[in-house]
Amino acid sequence: MSRLCASFFSLFLIASCGSDFADDGGNTVDAGNGNDDAGAVGCSLALVASANPAVGQPVEVTASVEGNSFGLQEFTWTIDLGGVIQSITELADPVDRISFTPQEAGPYRVLVEGTVGGDSCTPATLNVGVVATGARVASYRMRVMPAGGAPMQDVSIDVYGGADSVLPVSVLAPGDIATGRILDAGGAGVSAYVRARLRDSTSPADYEAFSNGTGDFSMRLPPGRFDVLVVPQDGSLPAALFSDRAPAEIGTTLSLLAPTTVSGRVLDASGSGLAGARVSLLVDGARSTEATTAANGSFSVLATGSSLTGLAVAPPPSSGMPSLRAEALSGQTVNSASDVVIRFSNPSISATVDISDSVGAPMPGAHAEWRADLPAAGTVNAGSVEAVAGTLRVEATADGSGRVQSSLVARTSSLVVRSTDGSEARIMSDIPWATAPISALSLQTLVTVPVATSVLDTGAGGANVEASPMGLLAPQTAPTRSTTIADGSTSLALIQGGSYRLTVGHPTGGQHAQFLTNVQAGSIGPIALPGTVLAQGQIAIGSPTESGAGAQVRLYCDDCTGADAERVHASAVADETGRFTFRVSDPGVDPT
Amino acid sequence: MVAIVFKPRNMRSMLVGSLMIAAGGCFFTEVVNEAPVAGIRVITNAQYIGETMVFDATKTVDDVKTQLTCEWTAWRCEGDAPQCSSLVDTMLGDIDDRFEVLIEGHERIEVQLRVTDELGATRLQPDLLSIDVQNRAPEVSLQVTGDKEGSTNAYILHRPINLVIDLDGGELGTDADGDEVTYTWTLFPPPNSDVTTRGFEAVGDEGYILTPDVSGAWGVELVAEDQFGGRASVRRDMFVGPDAPPCLQALDPIPDPFGFYLVESSDGPRSFSVLSVLDVLDPFPGPVADDPAIGESTFRWFLKEPGASTFVEIDGYTQESYAVDPLAYEPGDRLELRVEVADRVRGPERELGCADNARTCELVAGSMCYQRQTWGVQIQ
Numbered sequence: 001m002s003r004l005c006a007s008f009f010s011l012f013l014i015a016s017c018g019s020d021f022a023d024d025g026g027n028t029v030d031a032g033n034g035n036d037d038a039g040a041v042g043c044s045l046a047l048v049a050s051a052n053p054a055v056g057q058p059v060e061v062t063a064s065v066e067g068n069s070f071g072l073q074e075f076t077w078t079i080d081l082g083g084v085i086q087s088i089t090e091l092a093d094p095v096d097r098i099s100f101t102p103q104e105a106g107p108y109r110v111l112v113e114g115t116v117g118g119d120s121c122t123p124a125t126l127n128v129g130v131v132a133t134g135a136r137v138a139s140y141r142m143r144v145m146p147a148g149g150a151p152m153q154d155v156s157i158d159v160y161g162g163a164d165s166v167l168p169v170s171v172l173a174p175g176d177i178a179t180g181r182i183l184d185a186g187g188a189g190v191s192a193y194v195r196a197r198l199r200d201s202t203s204p205a206d207y208e209a210f211s212n213g214t215g216d217f218s219m220r221l222p223p224g225r226f227d228v229l230v231v232p233q234d235g236s237l238p239a240a241l242f243s244d245r246a247p248a249e250i251g252t253t254l255s256l257l258a259p260t261t262v263s264g265r266v267l268d269a270s271g272s273g274l275a276g277a278r279v280s281l282l283v284d285g286a287r288s289t290e291a292t293t294a295a296n297g298s299f300s301v302l303a304t305g306s307s308l309t310g311l312a313v314a315p316p317p318s319s320g321m322p323s324l325r326a327e328a329l330s331g332q333t334v335n336s337a338s339d340v341v342i343r344f345s346n347p348s349i350s351a352t353v354d355i356s357d358s359v360g361a362p363m364p365g366a367h368a369e370w371r372a373d374l375p376a377a378g379t380v381n382a383g384s385v386e387a388v389a390g391t392l393r394v395e396a397t398a399d400g401s402g403r404v405q406s407s408l409v410a411r412t413s414s415l416v417v418r419s420t421d422g423s424e425a426r427i428m429s430d431i432p433w434a435t436a437p438i439s440a441l442s443l444q445t446l447v448t449v450p451v452a453t454s455v456l457d458t459g460a461g462g463a464n465v466e467a468s469p470m471g472l473l474a475p476q477t478a479p480t481r482s483t484t485i486a487d488g489s490t491s492l493a494l495i496q497g498g499s500y501r502l503t504v505g506h507p508t509g510g511q512h513a514q515f516l517t518n519v520q521a522g523s524i525g526p527i528a529l530p531g532t533v534l535a536q537g538q539i540a541i542g543s544p545t546e547s548g549a550g551a552q553v554r555l556y557c558d559d560c561t562g563a564d565a566e567r568v569h570a571s572a573v574a575d576e577t578g579r580f581t582f583r584v585s586d587p588g589v590d591p592t
Numbered sequence: 593m594v595a596i597v598f599k600p601r602n603m604r605s606m607l608v609g610s611l612m613i614a615a616g617g618c619f620f621t622e623v624v625n626e627a628p629v630a631g632i633r634v635i636t637n638a639q640y641i642g643e644t645m646v647f648d649a650t651k652t653v654d655d656v657k658t659q660l661t662c663e664w665t666a667w668r669c670e671g672d673a674p675q676c677s678s679l680v681d682t683m684l685g686d687i688d689d690r691f692e693v694l695i696e697g698h699e700r701i702e703v704q705l706r707v708t709d710e711l712g713a714t715r716l717q718p719d720l721l722s723i724d725v726q727n728r729a730p731e732v733s734l735q736v737t738g739d740k741e742g743s744t745n746a747y748i749l750h751r752p753i754n755l756v757i758d759l760d761g762g763e764l765g766t767d768a769d770g771d772e773v774t775y776t777w778t779l780f781p782p783p784n785s786d787v788t789t790r791g792f793e794a795v796g797d798e799g800y801i802l803t804p805d806v807s808g809a810w811g812v813e814l815v816a817e818d819q820f821g822g823r824a825s826v827r828r829d830m831f832v833g834p835d836a837p838p839c840l841q842a843l844d845p846i847p848d849p850f851g852f853y854l855v856e857s858s859d860g861p862r863s864f865s866v867l868s869v870l871d872v873l874d875p876f877p878g879p880v881a882d883d884p885a886i887g888e889s890t891f892r893w894f895l896k897e898p899g900a901s902t903f904v905e906i907d908g909y910t911q912e913s914y915a916v917d918p919l920a921y922e923p924g925d926r927l928e929l930r931v932e933v934a935d936r937v938r939g940p941e942r943e944l945g946c947a948d949n950a951r952t953c954e955l956v957a958g959s960m961c962y963q964r965q966t967w968g969v970q971i972q
Contacts, residue, residue, distance in 0.1 A: 145844060145867065193851055193970075210851035231970070233851055278924055280972075287972055290924040312857075312923030312972075323922055327858050391919070474917070478907060534880060552842050552867040566863050566915060571877045573842075573868045583880045 042068035044122035045075075045112050053108075053130045058099040060091065061126065063112045071117020078111040105132035105163030107536055127536060129166030136161040138587040139558040140569065142537075144172060147550030149541045151175040151207060151220040156558065159535050161587030167537035174542045175222040178251030182215040182230055184237060185258035189215030191233045196226040196250055221247040229286065230254060239286040240304045259302035262288065264340030264382075266297045266313060271343070273297025274315060279342070282310030282327065283334060307331040308382050313342055320348045320406060322377045322390035332382040341381040342388070346374070351433050352405040354440045355398045355417055358424055362402030363443060365420040370394040371472060372410035409433055414472050419443055425495040427472055446493040451484070451502075452525035455509035459488025460529050463506040467492050467516065471499040488526075494519045503567070508532050510585030511569060531586040535570075539578040547578035555584060627715035628660050629653035630687065630707040638695055639726045641769040645693045647721070649705055658710035664691035669700040669722075676702045693723075698769070698820060700724050729822030730767035732775075733758035734814050736828050739872050739885075743961070746833035748872060749807055751885075752791070753830060756799035757814065764798050771818035778815070782808030804832040837942065838871035838889050838935045839961035849951055852926055852968035857918040864929050864967050865913035866891060874935035876912065892932045898925035898971075902948055921971040930966040 043065050050060040063075055073094045079086040086108065091097040102108060108130060113123040142155045150172040157167050182190040191210070194217050198205035207226075210233070211217035228242040228250055240256050262281060266274045273296035281288040284305025291299040309329050315321035321344050334340060355366040370392065377390025392413065398404040404417075411434035418425045424443035431438055453460040463484040468474075473495060480500075482490040494500060498519050504512040509529030516524070539548030551574040557564050570582035636646035649662045664683040669676035680701060683691050693701060703721040708714035738753035740746060747753050757764065757775065767773050777800055779792050784806050791803030804810055813827040844865045845853055855862045869876035869889040878888035893914050894903035898921060906914070914929060921927065928951075934942065944964055946953035953964035 145842070147842075191850075193854055195854060208845055208853065210848045229854070231854055231972075278922065280924055287923075314922035314924065325857060325923065478909070481908070552844070554865075554867070562860065566861065566913075568865075568913065571867065571912075572880075573877065581880050582877075 043116045043119065045114055045124040047110060047112060047124045047126040049110070049126060049128050053102065053128050055102055055105055055130060055133055058089075058101045059108075059128060059130070060097065060099045061110050061112075061128070062097045063114065063124070064096065065114070065116055065121060067121075068119075069116055071119070073114065073116050075112055075114040078113075079108055081106050081108050102130040105130045105135070105160075107164050107166045107534075127166045129160075129536075130163070131160045131165070132162030132589050134590040134592060135163070136587040136589060138585065140584075141556045141558045142170070143554045143556060144170060144539055144548070145552040145554075146172060146539065146541060146548050147552075149174055149546070150548070151222050153222060154205070157535075157537070157555075159533065159584055159587060161533065162589040164534040165536070167535055169538045169540055169544055170548075171540045171542070171544060172548060173222050175220050176247040176251070177218060177220050178247045179216070179218040180211075180251045181253045182211045182217065182232075183253055183255050185256060187255075189213060190230075190237065190256065191215070192217075193229075193231040193233060194219070195229045195231075196221055196245075197229070198222070198224050198226055199244065200224075219250075221250065223247075226250060227285075228254065230256065231287070232256075235289060236302075238283070238288045238302045238304045241284060241286040243285075257304050259289075259304050260306070260334075261300055261336050262303050262334045262338050262340060263298065263300045263336075264338065264342060266293045266299065266315075267341065267343040268319075268321065269344045269346060274319065274321070274344070276316035276319075277321075278312075278314040280312050281308060281334070281340070282312075282329075283308060285309055303334065306333050306335055308334045308340070308380070311342065311380060311388065313378075315344075320392075320394055320409065322372065322374050322392035322410065324378050324388045324390045326380070326386075326388045329380065329386055329388075330384075332380075332384060332386070334382050338382055342378060343381070344378045345376055346411060348392075348409055349411060349434055350406065351409045351413075351437055352403065353415070353417075353438055355402045355404055356440070356442050357419065358443055358445050360442065363419055363424075364398055364400045364402050366398040366402065366404060366417050366443070367420070368396050368398065368404040368406075368415060368417045370406065370409045370413040370415050372413040374410060415441075416472050417441060417443060422446075423493075425498075427495060427497045429472065429497075444496050447496045447519060447521040448491050449494050449519065449521070450489060450491045450523040450525075451482075451504075451527065452523065453484050453488040453490075453504055453506070453509070453512075453527045453529055455488075455506060455529045455531055457528075459486060460484055460504075460506045460509045461486040461488055463488065463490075463504050463509060463529070465490055465492065466503050466505075467494055467500040468503070469495075469498060470501055470515070473498050473500075496520060501564075504529065508583075512585075513564065513567065529585075530588060532583045533586045534581055534583055536579065536581050539574045539580070547576065548574055549576045549578055550574060551578065551580075553580050553582070555582065625709070625711045625713045626653070627713040628707045628709050629715060630660065630662070630705060630717055632703065632705050632717065632721050634721075635690060639723070640728055641695050641697065641725065643695050645695065645701075645703075645723060647691045647693075647703060647705075648689070649687050649707065660687045660710075661685070661708045662687055662689065662691075663706040663708070665704050665706075666691075666693045667702045667704075668697065669702055676700070695723070695725050698725050698727060727771075727818070727820040727822050728768045730771075730773045730816040730818055730824050732814055732816040732824045732826050734812070734826050734828050736812075736830060738830075741833060741836045741872055742870070743836055743959070744831075744833050746807075746831045747804065747810075749804055749832055749834045751803070751835075751873070753802040753804065753832075754795075754799060755802060755812055755814075755828070759798075767816075767818055767822065769818070769820075769822075771820060771822070773816050773818050776815040776817070778813040780811030780813065782806050782810060784808070785810075802830075807833050835873060835935065835937050836871075837937075837955045837961060837963055838869045838874060838876075838933045839959075840866060840931070840933050840963065840965050841870045842867040843931075843965055845967070847951065847965045847967050850968070852970040854970055854972055855916050855918045856972050857923065859918070861915040861917040863913045863915045864931075864969075866931055866933070869933055870961070871935050876933075887936055889933050889935055892934070894930040894932070896928040896930070898922075898927050903928070903930055916969055916971075918971045923972050925971040927969050927971070928966050929969055930964060932964045934963070 053059045075095045088098045108128045110126040145152045155170045194209045196207040209217040209219040231239040266277045275295045277293045279299045280290040283303035288301040288303035291301045293299045310327045313324040355363040372392040374390045376387045378388045392410045415428040467480045484490040500516040510532045539551040555570040570584045572580040572582040574580040630649045638645045666680040667676035668678035701723040705717045735756045735758040739748045739751045790805040811829045815825040817823045874887040874889045876889040893906040896903045944953045951966035
């Protein structure tokens with residue numbers, strides 16, 4: 001998704017009243033402010049403040065009259081910070097220009113009321129964000145999902161530390177509505193999942209819709225070019241990819257080509273046909289239909305296109321074969337005459353392990369899972385041989401004597417075993433089963449990990465602490481959660497040797513995240529939570545005059561990857577004027 | 593009603609003088625300077641405390657055509673007493689000067705005018721202006737605030753309703769005349785309300801907090817009275833209903849009744865999220881400011897794994913978002929992810945009764961307020 005930078009209308013100034021904004025070329029000012037009658041008078045006020053407001057530096061604010069400006073003009077100013085009225089200096093007569101000198105950082109609200117020729121004008125308010133001296137900056141990716149009038153967009157924002165802050169108004173591009181139709185090769189409408197993915201984007205930017213039974217769909221798209229993936233919902237037709245399309249080219253009839261039948265075989269490591277495997281091919285970047293292999297390993301799928309760019313094979317669970325996945329094959333040509341041969345490599349071997357608990361007693365019912373990521377788990381041959389990576393996951397349950405066995409595991413695998421009640425577990429990584437198998441394994445009691453949290457050197461009671469399993473423990477293991485008591489402490493029971501992502505969230509203390517690898521007994525912390533600040537923002541669509549009322553706003557880490565990139569730091573819903581406020585971790589200030 | 597009355601003064605002596613002249617025949621007499629005659633003209637009428645009456649004199653008769661001097665006097669009268677003894681104000685001036693009288697109390701006011709010419713002839717004018725000051729009844733208004741359900745506009749059962757006298761800039765306990773005002777509150781609860789379970793507590797002198805114990809139509813009447821018979825009342829009726837269920841308002845992605853969203857292995861885990869929940873007391877996202885009365889909705893998540901026939905709750909998972917990891921599945925797998933929302937109200941009335949395979953569910957049929965939404969997910 002393209003990163004649409006917020007429009008800056010003077011630094012950190014946002015308008016905050018009514019539904020009408022006035023843009024004088026540098027500032028946002030609102031009008032209305034609840035005075036419904038004022039609009040009929042014919043004049044309204046607008047405000048502009050000087051840029052770069054800072055503590056101890058005078059900030060000039062100028063009011064201008066819009067509409068009927070003939071007559072004696074009088075202005076009344078009110079400036080407050082958190083309800084505390086600030087003193088002002090009049091700079092003109094009539095007083096259409098004033099200055100104030102902020103003594104501390106924070107969002108200052110400037111209200112000007114006025115009359116022209118004795119008639120009241122619509123007043124205006126302006127929020128002036130004064131940044132703390134030495135404020136640190138935290139950058140976020142703010143995902144905005146408008147209630148209407150614009151597509152989802154990401155906006156880069158900076159939150160300053162040390163005080164509540166004011167974000168610039170985010171003006172969203174309204175984009176274009178693409179209304180199209182999906183038809184099959186015979187001209188009939190197709191019910192399908194439609195995904196337009198923005199090309200040349202550094203962040204996810206998928207715009208999705210479902211076409212109905214007649215193939216009609218509609219989606220609002222930002223400017224740009226897209227790859228459009230169409231996945232028919234009933235599975236009887238292959239997916240199709242329409243590459244590099246402008247919105248106008250998406251809002252048209254997208255005709256699916258007549259699919260080609262591609263046949264092949266799935267063979268085990270000995271060359272015998274493997275029955276019951278689920279096979280789908282990636283042809284020209286789009287999935288074929290899915291087929292299950294017959295007794296001799298043969299299959300036939302429908303595909304659109306001719307270039308084999310990937311495949312997925314899920315062998316029957318009882319086979320012990322790894323799942324094969326490839327997303328970037330060389331593009332061998334496939335057609336109705338092809339015989340695509342997919343063959344597993346490296347025959348699996350058997351494994352038997354006697355599981356006991358931490359005091360040596362057999363552990364019947366223990367759950368064992370062998371896992372292995374195999375760079376060369378098989379090959380595909382549609383004219384030339386290519387290696388295919390695979391993932392092995394074999395699950396088994398210990399019998400009444402605590403014995404767990406599988407006839408088919410990878411030659412080098414990791415093993416995770418859990419007791420039935422989850423109180424004991426064991427992780428064994430990269431065991432060379434072919435040469436040094438494990439025949440007996442004692443589980444370990446989960447280690448208790450104390451966690452201490454604080455906010456401003458005071459225990460952060462009520463903080464939510466969560467340890468999300470990673471690596472071998474993910475994704476099957478549920479997160480471990482706890483809440484700190486009044487002194488900010490709690491403890492977590494974690495699997496020894498496991499990897500976790502630890503997150504701490506506190507209503508006023510903010511958020512904290514860190515990774516725990518190879519967990520052992522021992523305390524974590526003290527974790528000093530950063531505290532929180534409020535950030536006020538505003539969403540507009542198309543221009544500052546159009547409120548983004550009802551927009552959903554979520555804040556993500558700006559430069560994170562993986563799970564961190566998905567973690568929501570704050571969320572809010574814009575009110576009828578498009579304004580929103582969220583509480584976010586305080587980036588802090590540099591020591592002077 | 594304007595309460596200005598002109599009263600003739602010494603009417604009987606005037607009549608006797610006229611009769612004597614008529615009965616006496618011809619006679620000589622010296623030229624006598626007659627006392628001037630003038631009338632009282634009301635320039636600005638007023639009848640309430642705080643208002644100002646303005647008068648001037650209109651010269652009607654003066655035989656010597658000399659400069660006249662007017663002596664104005666205003667008296668305060670106790671009830672219907674014939675003699676008004678309390679001097680309010682007096683003024684000596686020309687015929688063109690205006691006399692102003694500020695009404696300061698409820699007592700009747702009389703205004704009299706004496707006119708004197710330059711030769712010393714003087715006359716207390718026969719017309720006496722009597723002003724009956726009117727009492728302004730108290731004005732009363734009642735402000736009612738409380739948590740209301742947007743869908744029904746009903747106040748929420750068991751939640752406090754603030755009833756505050758709306759002074760509109762005035763002072764509590766006095767009216768526009770400055771009179772002391774007493775307030776009487778009367779509650780009109782539904783018949784099935786119990787005095788021991790409902791709350792109706794005074795908060796200072798200016799209001800009450802009502803905590804309804806049953807749903808239905810509630811009423812509150814406020815009567816304000818002053819000691820001069822002024823009375824005003826206002827009644828506010830309030831419909832009280834139970835806390836409405838929370839509504840899943842916005843989700844990402846938007847669930848489709850039939851469709852399956854694509855989750856590709858190459859993209860990694862994909863989150864399915866509740867963005868907002870509509871609920872008066874337990875909205876989501878929750879309030880950014882501390883408000884002990886406002887909570888936050890809670891969520892339960894369910895998965896229908898590939899090939900499974902029923903949904904299974906994800907034990908202990910209550911976040912607003914759930915990530916589906918495609919690596920936990922095989923390409924081609926289809927699963928369904930379900931979220932259900934709840935607020936602080938628990939009990940059988942909040943149990944969703946929809947079939948397990950229903951992708952959406954609402955406690956109030958046809959309300960379009962869904963407590964359950966389901967995403968179809970296809971792994972690739």
